[in-house]
Each structure stands twice: as structure tokens, then as C-alpha cells.
Amino acid sequence: MNTIELRDLCKSFGKNQVLKNIDLQLKSGEVTALMGPNGSGKTTLLKSILGLVIPDSGKILVNNADVKNDFHYRNLIGYMPQIANYPENMKVRELFAIVKDLRGHKEITDDELIDNFKLNEITGKNFGQLSGGYKQRVTGALAFLYHPEIMILDEPTASLDPLSSEIMRNKILKEKQKDKIIIISSHIASEVETLADRLIYILDGKIIINKTLKELKNGSQELKLGKTLTEILAPVLHNKKS
């Protein structure tokens, strides 16, 4: 049973306040979808958990331990960034080797994505020769490779082709069964509907919505997430304008 807890998290870049007093708790067995317009702070939030962004104030606890100045906790995390880029003369195989060197304490690797993405064929290639889609597939496969307990996926299907996106979604649904914490940021309502159990909506660095999809359905059989969101957000957006 793993937990992630954010307490009163604040972050600004210059004058721009990106995260405002974020409080959040995540627990195993749930897929959390992070939504919000561009620049609302989704990626910053995810990067704060990963330690890429260092918060100005507040705390991040992973399994009740503060992650500040620690790096061992990242053993638990698999991360798939929006854009991936690697040294151009590095071979795919070497990137796998680095990750293995850094966290190869688990004997059995999860090669499902490697197989499904057909990555075995390109391990000898340099990254300089790979297309963006292939780089993204490699990144995805790496995120799942060492059975991480916590998955952070930043728009995982954004730059994948439809087939690979489907493979990715199926993989996420499969991992969901293994009692993991999975966080996905996404712009695609339908994707969130199929994958997520909980929706967090961020606007201007604040959490506006933090509800399970069940709650959002509000008893009705079908969820039209787009419509629901528009209804909920209308007053907020109206207030912001005035």
C-alpha cells in the first residue's frame, strides 16, 4: 500500500505563481487523471512529485516520508514525460542499460511494452535516427520496465500513433489491477473516462475539482465528462472573468 501526499504545495516561476497551496492525497489502486488547460500547472505538479521541480514551500510525502533531498524514493516511480529526447549517438540498448544500471535490483522486468511496441527491432539504432513516435514508445516501455509502484504518465498518448495509444491504454488498465498509484495527465475526456477512477481538475494552480468519476456521474448511467466539466466550470470561469 503506497501513498502520495502533497501538503500546502506552492511554486512560482518568477512572478508567475504556478501552484497555489495544493493539498492532495493519492492512494494505491486508483488511476488519477489530471486535467486542466495548458499552463494550469499539471506538469509542474507531476514534476514536483518527481523532484524535477523544487517547490517553494509545502511538503511532498511519498509513503509518509518527505522526498526533499532524497532520491531513493524514485525507485518506486515510473515516469513517462511529454517529450523525450536522448543523446543522439546513444543506442536504444544503451539507454535500457543505463536504467538497468541505475535500478536493476529487480530480477524480472516487464517486457510487455517492449514486445508490443516492437522495440526489439531497433535496440541497435542510435536515438538520432529514431522518429519522435519511436522515442516516445521507448520512453513508455522504460517507464513500465521495473514494475514501478507509482506511475506518473504525462500525456502518455499525446504523440503516439492510434495503435500504440491503444496498446498503452490497455497496459494502463492492466497495471491498474495491480494496486498501484497511477497518475495521468490528459486533455482527452474520453481517455480519462475509460482509464481513470478519480479526476483532478487544475485551474491557475488551484485544484478546482477532486472527485471520483462515480461522484461525477451523480447516479446517472452514462458520464459525459465534457459536458459535466463545462457545467461545473462555468461559474468558476465566469467569476474569473469578472
Add this chain to the structure above:
Amino acid sequence: MNTKILKYILLDLLRSKFIISYTLFLFLMSMSVIYIGHDSSKAAVSILNIILFVVPLVCIIFGTIHFYNSREFIEFLLTQPVARKSIFWSEYLGISGSLSAAFIIGAGVPVISAGINITGVYLLVTGTMLTFIFVSLAFLSSTINNDKVRGVGLSIILWLYLSVIFDGFVMMIFYMFRDYPLDKYIVALTSLNPVDLSRILILLQIDISALMGFTGATFQKFFGSITGKFISLMLLLLWIVIPAFISLRIFNRKNF
């Protein structure tokens, strides 16, 4: 320190077209200088000019650009269970190591093949130290600036400053205070610039030093003595260490 990352970064860089062509360039330049001219002391002077001009420029520009180009990779490494400083040092040693290797092979093979002497050793030592120094400065300007264009801009300014502008100021100071005995202050002044420090160290090795006349004798006394050489090398070392550690501090607090 995690040498595993360093290994892969080095592997990547040593295969890069840039490092290979830099090696070749240094090699061809040094070879032509050594084998076209007949005078070994003149060859040393020409190689000195390459070292003072090309090495700092290439190291600071390549170091800066490479840092920005590696941003996503650094980000990727940062999400792995490794300390930030390991990643920093791996990147730093990867770049400075591969550039030094290029220098030592490119300039060292011709120099050594022409016959090893103390001047050659000095050329190689100061060239390698300048490589490390300018990679340190490259890291400083890339960690200070998030924006690539500004980072490269700052690097170019740093290079210009240390290679030309600083010397211009020194010349102006010489001229303005020409009625005062300056030699002692000059020694202190030059230690503020690693390029000058390297140039003088090598210059005093070649017999051209006699040109410096009586004023040169003061410099010779300082830079020629064991203590002076030791101090100079220590100063060059400081020029490596201080910018590197400042950029490590910035790197540790940096948001990616």
C-alpha cells in the same frame, strides 16, 4: 558519484561527429605547424596560439550547447533513483573528459611525435586545464540561464572577455600607470585570467622569454620558480573548481 552514467555519456560524446572533427582539426593544425615550420620553438608558439584561441572557444560553446541539448536527457536521468550531483558530475566529466581526450590526441600526438620536451608537457597540461576551465564556465552560463540563446550569448561574452577584453584593460592599466613599477601587480593581475596565466606559463618555457628583458626577469623569477609554477597550476585548478561548484549549487536547486 555514479560512474555508470558517466560511462554512457562519454561513449555518446566520443562517437559524436563534433568531437571527432575537433580532434582531427587539432591534429591537422598541430601537424602542419610542426612539420611545415622547422623551428621547434616557433612551432610551440603556433600551437600555443591554437591552444589559447581555439580550445577556450570550442570548449565554452560546445559545452553550453551540449548542456542545453541534453536537457531532456538530464531530466530523464533526474527521474531515476540517482542524486542530482551524480548527474551533474557525470555530465561535466563527460564533456570535459571527451574534449580533453580530443585535445590530448589531436594536439598531443603531434607534439609527442615531434619529441617530448618540457615545453610540450606544458602545452598539453595547460591545454587540458583550459579545456576543463572553459567547460566549467560553460556549465556556469548554462545553469544560470534557462534560455539557450541567452546561455550561448553569455558564453561568448565570457570567452571574449577572457581572451580579448581583459587584456585590453590590462594594457590600458599599463599605459595609465606606466610611471610606476608594475611588475608585481601584473603577476597578480594575470592570475585573474586563466588564458593569460596559461600563455605566460608557456611563453616562459620557450626561449622567447629572453625577449622580455629585465621586466621579464621579474616574471621569470615568479613563474619560473617551483613555487610560482605550483601557484599558477593551483590558480588554474581554482578556475576549474570554483565555476564548477557554483554551477553545481545552481543545478541542485534548478527546476526542470
Add this chain to the structure above:
Amino acid sequence: MVRYSKIFIHIFIFTFLINNLCSGKDISVCSVRGYKTVKSALENSSDGDRIIIKKGYYRENNIIVDKRVQILGEDNPVIDLEFINQGFIVRKDSVIIRGLEIRNIKVSYVQDLSAIKIENSSGCTVENNILYNTFFALYLANSDNCLVKGNKITGFAQTESSSGNGIHLWKCNNIRIESNETSGHRDGIYFEFVTNTRILNNYSHNNLRYGLHFMFSDSNSYMKNLFSENGAGVAVMYTKNIIMEENIFTGNWGPASYGILLKDISRSVIRRNKFIKNTIGIFMEGSDKMNIEENEFRDNGYAVKVFGNCSSDTLIRNNFIGNTFDISTNSSRNENYYSENYWDKYKGYDMNKDYTGDVPYRPVSLYSMLVEKVPESIIMMRSFITDIIDFTEKAIPVFIPESLVDEKPKMILNEYN
């Protein structure tokens, strides 16, 4: 008139020599029998005798030669002065000393002790001697018409104050100094008040101060000598009417070393010499009406340094190759004439193919002038700022003397046959 008197003197000496050869007797000195010392042989000799010293080892010193004799060594007998005193003191005309090896002269701070000293004499010859571990070696004072030839003089001078000169001439006239080798002294060859003297084919090297040093010595000529690796090169001072031809000045490296230092020299010729690898090829101070022509300056720090107090000097048809600075001056005026020199730094063109560049060449760089004004700025040598300074001055000349220019720079090396 002078020439006739010279010839007369020569004939006079020659007849004297013939007389000596005919009339004198041979006295031999040998360590085993007969005269065991040179001194005893001298005491029993008379004018015109030949004293023949057999191969051997003689511990003697302070040998005064006041008879017109020939002292001849057979297979270089060694005369060891054992650092007690000096060697031969000649006080008679037409003495010949030949084929000896004289060693270990005492170092004195009071007297100029030497291996062979010739005082107030005429027509003496010192030939083919080996002078080893000397203080002063050959010392000629107030003498004339002498020949110094083929001597090999080796000293081991440590400091200037405790050392003497290899060949030292004071107040002499019409001396010939030929084919000697001198090293390890304060000055290799030293002249003071010497006139009408020829110095030919000597090799003066590794002396502490000057390979050749002369003052107040007019009308002498120096030809085909090699001066190398002397502390400060060659110094020529307070003199006029000198001819220096076909000498080589090389390897004089040091903070204050020159090929030649010219100080208050006038009406002299420096022609077809080679200046190679000297800190300064020619350093001129207060010198005028000098003809410096057809010399080669190669790989020197400064080829020629001309102080502002030099005037009416001409530098023509010289070759300047691989020098750090070709001409350097401390003055913003120029009263000397430069023409038809070859400058390897010249970047001009020659449209009419007459081997003379069509644009004048300015051999002084601004940086070298700056170094003259502020010697400390030499520490900036080989930095880019110096290139920038020189480039700017070339583009917009402001500081360099307007007339310091070679109007006819050569496109190819000047040939001297």
C-alpha cells in the same frame, strides 16, 4: 705616408727575423736533462736565441722575457702556473711564443694576471698556444705590430668580477688577431684605445659578458668572425671608422643580450653579417652615419632596435626573416633611411614584377612601440590584443613615425654573392 711607414716597419722586422735565425743559437729545455726550467734557459740566453721546450710538465710562473728570443714548444709542453702568479711577461720587441700550453692562472682582484703579457713591445708573435684555465689569457699593453694567431683559449669564469678577458688589448696599434678561439672569460676579445687592427676568423663563444668588446678604438676591421652564445653578445662603443663584415652573431639569448650593441659609434660599416637567434640583433644607441647593408637577420627577438638619438643611418638591402619584431624604436621621429630590404612580414604586392613591392612597408609595429614605452606590456606578447592593436594601427596609422618606412621593400630575398 702611413702605408709607406708600415711597409718599412715590416721590412725592418723581417730583416731582424732573418738576422735572428742566422745568428742565434738553440737552447733546449727538458724536464730530464739540460735546462730543467724555462727561466734558467732564459737567463743563459741572449738576443736571437731559440729556446726549445721539449714535451713535458713545467711548474713555473712569472717568466720575464726581456731578450729578443723565440720560445718554441715541442708537442705542446705544459707550463703549469699553479695559480701562483702569471705566466710570460714579454718586455722586448720581436719575441715569438709558439706551441705552448699554459695552465692555471691566478685570479687576482688587484692585478690583471695573464698567461702571456706583452708590454711596450713591437713585432711580437703569439701563435698556436693552448691557454687553459685562465684569468686573463693574452694581454697586450702599449704594443704594436704584433700577430696573435691560432691560439685556443679556454677559461672557466664564474662571475664577471672574478674573471678576466681572453684576448685583451690596451693602447695598441696595428695588431693582427687571427683564427683564435676564446671562451669562458668575461669578454672574449677586449679592445681599449686600439687602432688599425684586423680581427679575422676568430671564434669567440660562451663568454660571460661580451664575445667582443671595444671602446675608443678607431679604424679597426672585424671580418669573418663567429660570435656565439655570449652573455651579452658584442659591444662596440665610443668609436668611429669600423668595418664589420661577414661575421656571424648567434645565440645571444638573455634579458640584455645583443648581436651587437652599438653605443656612440659613427661612420662605420656593418655589412654582410648574419644575426641569428639573438634577443636583439643590433641595438643602436647614439650612433650615426652607419651603413648597415646586406645583412641577414633571422629568428631574432628584435632584429634592430634603434634609439631615437640615432641619425643618418642607412639600412639597405638587408633580409629580415622570422624575427618577432623587425625594427623597434622608442622615438616618434625617424632620421634614418630604410630601403630595399626584404621583410618577411611584408604583405604588399608587386604589379609590375620588378621584385619591389608597390606599397611601402612600415617595419615598426605599434605593440613594439608600446613595449618601448611600457616594458611591462611585453607580458602581453602573443595575446590577441596585440594583434588587434597592430591591425588597427596598420589600418589607421597614428603613432608610428611617418618617415620610418621602406619605400622599396623587396618581394624576394636580397642575394649577396
